Amino acid sequence: MEDKWQEAYEFAVEVARKAGAEIRKAGDSEIKVNTKSSSVDLVTQTDQRVEKIIFSALKGKFGEGCHRFIGEESTVDSCVLTDKPTWIIDPVDGTTNFVHGFPFVAVSIAFAVNKELEFGVVYSCMEDKMYKARRGQGAFCDDEPIYVSDVKEIKKSIIISEHGTDRSPEKVKKIFSTMQKILCIPVHGLRGSGTAATNMCLVACGAVEAFFEIGIHCWDIAAGAVIVREAGGIILDVNGGPFDLMSRRMVSANNEIIANRIIKEIEIFPSPRDDGKPQLE
Ligand SMILES: O=P([O-])([O-])O[C@@H]1[C@@H](O)[C@H](O)[C@@H](O)[C@H](O)[C@@H]1O
Numbered sequence: 001m002e003d004k005w006q007e008a009y010e011f012a013v014e015v016a017r018k019a020g021a022e023i024r025k026a027g028d029s030e031i032k033v034n035t036k037s038s039s040v041d042l043v044t045q046t047d048q049r050v051e052k053i054i055f056s057a058l059k060g061k062f063g064e065g066c067h068r069f070i071g072e073e074s075t076v077d078s079c080v081l082t083d084k085p086t087w088i089i090d091p092v093d094g095t096t097n098f099v100h101g102f103p104f105v106a107v108s109i110a111f112a113v114n115k116e117l118e119f120g121v122v123y124s125c126m127e128d129k130m131y132k133a134r135r136g137q138g139a140f141c142d143d144e145p146i147y148v149s150d151v152k153e154i155k156k157s158i159i160i161s162e163h164g165t166d167r168s169p170e171k172v173k174k175i176f177s178t179m180q181k182i183l184c185i186p187v188h189g190l191r192g193s194g195t196a197a198t199n200m201c202l203v204a205c206g207a208v209e210a211f212f213e214i215g216i217h218c219w220d221i222a223a224g225a226v227i228v229r230e231a232g233g234i235i236l237d238v239n240g241g242p243f244d245l246m247s248r249r250m251v252s253a254n255n256e257i258i259a260n261r262i263i264k265e266i267e268i269f270p271s272p273r274d275d276g277k278p279q280l281e
């Protein structure tokens with residue numbers, strides 16, 4: 001049977017690598033910082049320019065007729081998954097890191113058809129590491145197979161959590177209360193790279209056991225979701241239910257034991273969905 005998406009997958013890897021090179025060479029001139037949802041939710045000309053480069057490469061190859069495009073800096077098509085082939089793109093995941101020269105910045109490109117994620121590509125461009133996965137065909141870093149950790153004891157785990165860009169006191173209190181409870185289980189450590197896409201790849205390659213966050217967007221996690229699953233991991237909603245790409249919350253983990261142990265400690269707070277539907281509790 002013809003494999004319809006292999007060419008698109010390979011093209012996405014090429015585009016991600018080129019976009020990463022553009023990020024690396026963006027000099028100080030381009031790091032003119034603007035803000036979005038809060039004074040600490042940063043965006044630069046590089047975010048916008050690199051998204052344009054990615055979109056024009058994909059539209060040039062696949063046309064604008066039947067493919068839809070969801071991108072952090074444009075969201076020309078609303079964040080609603082249809083059955084149409086849909087590209088879900090974060091051109092610069094870890095924008096704050098990029099502005100500060102903190103060396104974890106990723107290009108995240110995911111592709112969905114019939115509302116199902118078909119493949120994900122995450123290029124950690126400062127590390128020059130290419131993570132990728134196609135549904136049902138395994139996960140890779142620089143073409144080497146990667147697998148989640150086999151740790152089942154929470155007290156032998158490293159957990160990633162991020163504080164995001166919302167600084168409202170009630171949310172910050174819940175975020176740090178959750179972190180304190182997890183830290184004092186105790187776990188071996190808490191970490192965070194500052195980019196959700198990279199965090200998910202760290203779960204996928206077994207460097208950490210889980211990453212959870214409330215407040216991320218579909219473009220931050222869509223590619224990482226494929227990579228975690230194909231590396232043998234699991235992704236759930238923070239309430240233990242099924243993962244929902246548009247819900248702006250998730251737990252990704254090496255196995256269900258670790259995922260459920262983390263979920264027990266998460267203090268959930270509301271976060272408006274990417275698709276505008278009412279948020280679940
Ligand atoms: O904005 P961006 O750098 O593409 O995405 C980032 C996410 O990857 C990260 O998980 C989150 O904690 C940050 O607040 C920010 O949203």
Ligand SMILES: [Mg+2]
Pocket residue numbers: 047072090091092093094095
């Ligand atoms: Mg971004």
